[in-house]
Amino acid sequence: MSTETLLTPSAPDTATWKPRLVAFVCNWCTYTGADLAGTSRTEYPANVRIVRLPCSGRIDPHFIIRAFEQGADGVLVSGCHPGDCHYTAGNYHARRKFMVLHALAEFLGIEPERLQFSWVSAAEGRKWADVVSDVVAGLLRVGPVQPTWGGAGELPVRSLSEPPRPVPEPLDVVGELRATAQRWLSDCRVDVFVGYGQGSLPGRLRPAFITSPDEVDQLVWNEHAVNNLATYLTRGLVKRHGRVGLLVKSCDARAVVGLLQERQIEREQVTLLGVPCIGVEVDGALAPKCHTCDSAWPALVDEVLSAEVPLTPVDGEGLAAEIAWVEKMSPAQRRAWWQAQFDRCLRCYACRAVCPLCYCSQCIADQSRPQWVSKSSDGRGNLAWNLVRAFHLAGRCVGCGECTRVCPSNIRLDLLNAKLAQVVRDEFGYVAGGDPDLPPPLTTYLLEDHEEFIR
Amino acid sequence: MSPTTYLADSAQAVLTAILAAGQRVVAPVEQAGLLAFAHVEQAEQAQLIGQTRASAKELAFPRTQRLFGYRFGNPGVELLPGEEPPAPTVLFGVRPCDAAGLAILDGVFGAEPADAPYLARRARITVVGLSCDQPQAHCACTAVGLSPTATDGSDLLLTPLAEGVLVEVLTARGAALVDLLGEALRPGAADKAEVTARAEAAMAPRALPAGLADGLAAAFGEAAWADAAARCLGCGTCAFVCPTCHCFDVVDESNLRGGQRLRVWDACQFGLFTLHASGHNPRADQAARYRQRALHKFSYYPRAHGRPMCVGCGRCVNACPAGMDIFEVAATAAAGQG
Amino acid sequence: MRTETYEPHLMTVAQVRDETADVRTLRLTFTDPALADSFAYRAGQFAFYSAFGEGESVFCIASSPTETGYVECSFKLTGKVTSALRRLSEGDVMGFRGPYGNSFPIDEMVGHNLVFIGGGIGMAPVRSILVNCLDRRSEFGDITILNGARSAADLVYRDQTDAWTARSDVRCVKTVDPGGDSEGWDGEVGLIPHVLERLAPTPHNTKVVLCGPPIMIKFSLISLEKMGFSGEQVITTLENRMKCGVGKCGRCNIGGAYVCCDGPVFTAAQIAALPQEF
Ligand SMILES: Cc1cc2nc3c(=O)[nH]c(=O)nc-3n(C[C@H](O)[C@H](O)[C@H](O)COP(=O)(O)OP(=O)(O)OC[C@H]3O[C@@H](n4cnc5c(N)ncnc54)[C@H](O)[C@@H]3O)c2cc1C
Ligand code: SF4
Ligand code: SF4
Ligand code: SF4
Ligand code: SF4
């Protein structure tokens, strides 16, 4: 046996193949229900391996991703019916997580048959048997997970974004920007002012850290001010300098909201200078996020630079059009399309490094015990990494687009993020980066949250 | 004795002949809006203008490489072979900086004790270089002693001239390839000095100060590294796109039946890179990690090998999300010493 | 295709000994008898030890070249691989590749008085050269051994230390940090540098082997300097993180020096000349 067949799920012999179903179930309801099915000798397929957890709220999406990585053909997740959770609300929290995971899996073209959810009570031995039989029947229908995705024929090609739009002339705010920074520094209102300075390559700007009022002439502003400077707030800036003055566009300010909401910074540590912005340039055109940006004026700021802002009606579809385009593909095509994307991933983690909301001191992708995400940059590891990243940002990503801008392999992380933002908006009525006093959507729940996807 | 230079109609024509000779070819192609080295079957697939986003090193030093496998027996463990290197391949359209990058990697991996998995792949690669006639804004090969038409690391080097393309045969491996190409090449010579001069003139002036290696070593303890590295996010992009960076990690992936030991790219810009199990980290902050990058390239390596561990491709400058420029930082740090 | 650079030899775990609650010694024998005969190494060298399925870790070879037929390593439980290695029992198979690195300059040590100082798991590399020297006892002058640990329960090689103490031709002292002694402790109490100053070995014609945690090395070096030892007389080891052992993975360097190839054994003088980054 070669090493490939040991670890890479090879195309199984369809004649003898039996689906491998992993079921993550809660101890109190479903496990007892399954047990009842066993003791009352209700027949159901033997293809299922049951993993028992204290509560459906403990069923981490990583378990599911890992099960697929390890060769499961399908995963069934099951817990107590709403209202019956042994810990009161574990299943309500779980329901939100699974809603997002379900949508993500579907968007990636993973057949719905492979990822199923159910509520099975301790008394429902019969239901458990039926659910398992049904899920296994579904798996038999879709067949084994193919060793590499694909086989979808020629992949659809679409130009990357809406027709590129020109970038509007930047507003002239440089004078006031420098004056304000100078005032803040001289008045000792801040110990460092973070803005943009000239980069070393033509037409590039880069973050500038100004600590003395004499240096403010280094500050510039134009359509190349792409970096989301809020990222630096959790990268030792406060520790190194003390009070931070930060220049924010409206998209950047949303990230600051996220950090406040998640208690990563204190409001007093940062003084925000808002810059009215009518668009930045990425790859020679107006950045996709700017197509749908509805305000030139950043929220939450302490001061804001003045400018005549031309009224630009938001008429672009932005990423929504591309999401719709991806969703029009067949699941197999979608899978192949994403596979081609993820295959290019170098696992450089630049997406994580620039993300203002990726601030964990140890990322789950770097953990070795247990190792949730395989480190190899092959199909499995890359899929797991990209799933984990997208999922962790669900309901938190403010759509600044930085991850996509910096990905050296041009992977469409923005589409994943935007899709999950859509789900969170449509299902939970929540938009990240808006109100710092709202609880993040995946830390809360509503009794009436949808659950059509759960059996 | 056969001549060491030939002329051909165009680089495309040479590629067509190589493909016609039945060679497996990897060349720059356009993928998802960027240039990447990929397998080509027709000459038209190759995109011979511009620079690939990632370097050519991946063919010899892949992102993930199986060093060996194993199967659990009862009792005992059975070792299984490592990766089978890909079939012999012509790596076509490699820019002089990238080819020089391979030459540097050959030195690192070839030094005793040699790295067998690297050499196994490398032995099957013939490098057909392609001189640059349109340098990019971030190109800096002249700063590190190379040029847009440098031959280092290439087996054949193609230089586009007004009248066609000059083919320089630089190694026995290159000569063996030429033998397969028949009529597509005709013996002949031409002077590439003018092309070189024109390309160099089109480059943004970038230079490294004299005595850089010693200046940087002397600057090791400077507090200024913290300011220099303030922007750096520690993302590792610079190392991943660099043709000479070669740091790697070794990891196991396994299940109940067996597993494999893999080497995967790593980067000295990551905090975990040097973290000890005890929690002690010799390079505890980004300043120390960025300093390592700058000094490895422009001080430690040149002191041992007489050339920078940088081929001036400028990729790291271009790709850095935070606008870090290693040439600028190195020169400033060394100058602060004077 | 051969990828022998990173492919380990298969070894059988011949013996498992617990030194402390978290330090274990494994004795390994080659499954291939031909290799067992040809395998040679020098005291101070290190190797990579594989727990298949989990990865490999670097430990020094803690046995002495004079102890033939097997190699031993002593390791402290710290993480993924060390946990996996602890799950092995006698008769199990694991991987070993090595030896790598330079070694203690035993030839230069001949004719000198020797002081061996080990702190905690740092006693593992010390043990290799120490046993090597004891097995060639007549070639050296006075031998002083100082084995120190945080507490009595953390002292490694306890039986061997007692055996060395019993010998008349060496002076052997064990010590624990203040507060680390327990019921029945018959050694010294005090930090290694302090006990060292009390032992007051003469710098004249003496070489010191010093291994242990960075903080202990730092203060021991200060004490040694006070006592008149020069940097050339003190030999120590560095433990940077390593992945390849052959100067490729780029992880272990301190300035231009690669600990895996140019070390792990350095004199204090050599270390002082390196960039201070370890
Ligand atoms: C030359 C040398 C000799 C050593 N000798 C010994 C010894 O005799 N006894 C002993 O107990 N320890 C020794 N160490 C330290 C030992 O290698 C680490 O404690 C061990 O690798 C931790 O492995 P882990 O997988 O359990 O820990 P984890 O924290 O899970 O480590 C994960 C990865 O990090 C690597 N790693 C973590 N810390 C270190 C480190 N300090 N050095 C190198 N790699 C590291 C491991 O190899 C592993 O791949 C030595 C290190 C070196 C470099
Ligand atoms: S930035 Fe792109 S290539 Fe790098 S890890 Fe993220 S998705 Fe992968
Ligand atoms: S995931 Fe990407 S778009 Fe979202 S906040 Fe992070 S960097 Fe910005
Ligand atoms: S220099 Fe730039 S590319 Fe390199 S790690 Fe720092 S931020 Fe990333
Ligand atoms: S250091 Fe930068 S410029 Fe130099 S070879 Fe590497 S990527 Fe190219």
Ligand code: FES
């Ligand atoms: S351990 Fe890899 S270079 Fe030293």
